[in-house]
Amino acid sequence: MIQRHAAPIPSFDDVVRVKPDAPLASAPARSVRIEEVARLAGVSPITVSRALHQPHKVAEAKRLHILQVVAQTGYASNPHARALRSGQSNVVAAFVSNLLSAQFLLAVQGCTEVLEAEGYQMIVGQTAYSYEKESSMIESLRAVRPAAVLFTGIVELEENRRKLAELGIPVMETWAYPRDPIDMLVGFSNHDGGRLAAEHLAARGYRKLAFLGRQGGRGALRLRGFREAAAELGLSVALELTVDHPKTIADGRAAFTRLLDMKPDVDAVFCANDLLAIGAVFEARHRGIRVPQDMALLGFGDTDVSSELQPPLTTITVDHRELGQRAGAMLAKRLRGETLDRRIDVLDLQLILREST
Amino acid sequence: MIQRHAAPIPSFDDVVRVKPDAPLASAPARSVRIEEVARLAGVSPITVSRALHQPHKVAEAKRLHILQVVAQTGYASNPHARALRSGQSNVVAAFVSNLLSAQFLLAVQGCTEVLEAEGYQMIVGQTAYSYEKESSMIESLRAVRPAAVLFTGIVELEENRRKLAELGIPVMETWAYPRDPIDMLVGFSNHDGGRLAAEHLAARGYRKLAFLGRQGGRGALRLRGFREAAAELGLSVALELTVDHPKTIADGRAAFTRLLDMKPDVDAVFCANDLLAIGAVFEARHRGIRVPQDMALLGFGDTDVSSELQPPLTTITVDHRELGQRAGAMLAKRLRGETLDRRIDVLDLQLILREST
DNA sequence: TTGTAGGCGTTATCAA
């Protein structure tokens, strides 16, 4: 139930100012140009440019003097002029499938940290797990002309792979370990994640398993590994239930409910993402199903909530921030023009053992 | 407990390709320029430019023909050349205090939707609730030269307010209702939020209250309203506990634990953000404290988890996506050069009544 | 309604 609270006249928030008010300058001071800095420093504009961007090409003393003038004047080079002339922009575009996913954001954050230190700006777009949206965003890249692109995921649509390759810029894919990334990859094996899930559940003594995951994409990859390892270990997978686009915990509860309707007697469920797993834990609790005694629940991805559930959720994951940082470092190296020893980096999976299995 | 799972050789993910492989073009096709489009369409470059950006200035038939050629050639104007010549960039910078907060991201998403439709790109930065970080990000704006800036929050530091005003671009503040925004505002009254909390708890019959919130900032604003209304209603506020920088649900549990140590006998707690409230619900459950019978818990902000808790959390919030959309619409209007009838827009608060009060 | 001329601020290129 929602009650709208429209105060007849809303109260002001009396925000504490951190310093006393000063009169606000109104005229947008025309920004300093490189020419002015050059004049003040007694050198030519190109020398200022070099002092800032190719410091080794300028005599030490002169460089320091120039930097001093730059600091005094507050000069900042115009990125548009720079990009226009040099053909290199300082924008890196990141595409996430879901902006509200802490995992993706953590990775983007890690990547941003690294790239910002090199003077790059990140822009973030959301593909919303839709080929169409992804296509239109990739299309718009031709207008944005970023220096590089990062995906929290891999690009499945062949047409999009081609378009990206044609951009002629570094393309980083993540979150999986495909045979043939477009360009660069910092990922992990979803297949092994699925295998690890089956192996863990087997080791804990569960025999009759079920799978709950997102349709297609990485869910399918995890399912294949899970199925494969379960077969090798002689376990039965009584049900493979896939759902379309779980967005909320409520979707996870509903999916788990459906699973219970179909196969109430499995003794462990591998939920191939934590949103589903969290929903399952809440729903189990709601129904008085004891976890893990009556039914074990294993997640994938880990979130802030996973560790706080009752019981805390056992889950398989990678270090998302580290993934982002490694991707950022690899991109940075490439953007600096250095040669890479390898374009593919695979992270270890982690099994975080809590109490739900 | 974390077990690292380093497969000796990670398995490939056999990703399903959506279309058959085609050979990847290697040469980054030099992009089409306006001149070429003009040549093919039999007009001058400036006419192409007008057809795209000031359509009303070009004869209908000619315009349609030009657009056709544009589509054929895949022409996209170079944003850097555009920005350099026109002095207007298509980048809007958004600053959020915490990138992992779904509320802020939802607002940014709403704003992005609106602005993307107008051809703008969003870049997102995180201020991490730190004046220092905020200052350095604002400093970097001078280099980025965005068309506008959006804050999910308001700028408290006077020096930063001045710097922003000096940029001479539209500045949008949100998430509060200060007397003197720098430039534009789409916000809500935190003070009224605090008042509403006290009024709601009073109406439900609770008499001995406590406050749990973040130190400073909006936490302080909510506290003031809460304190004020409680006094008017003759309620006691037995404890006002503020915590430094709660980041996780675990921080919320810890804070609530401290509150219980200090005042175990309050009958209702207003947790001035949902992270703290969620932690409190988990901790209460852990201790066997019945919510709301033994102690009522009221949140602020609403999240995906809030509605799924046991019991579901009563909370005070605004529609974050709508806030973002309104901010985007106001910015778009301003960027189009239209005059605004008002620069301040205040959203209604919503009390979402669930079961924790 | 359309076109011509020129410059936005920077850096590539070549010369000293």
Added chain:
DNA sequence: TTGATAACGCCTACAA
């Protein structure tokens, strides 16, 4: 190591 010259691609200003 430093500088002169020109050009990146587009759009403003002005003219027709």
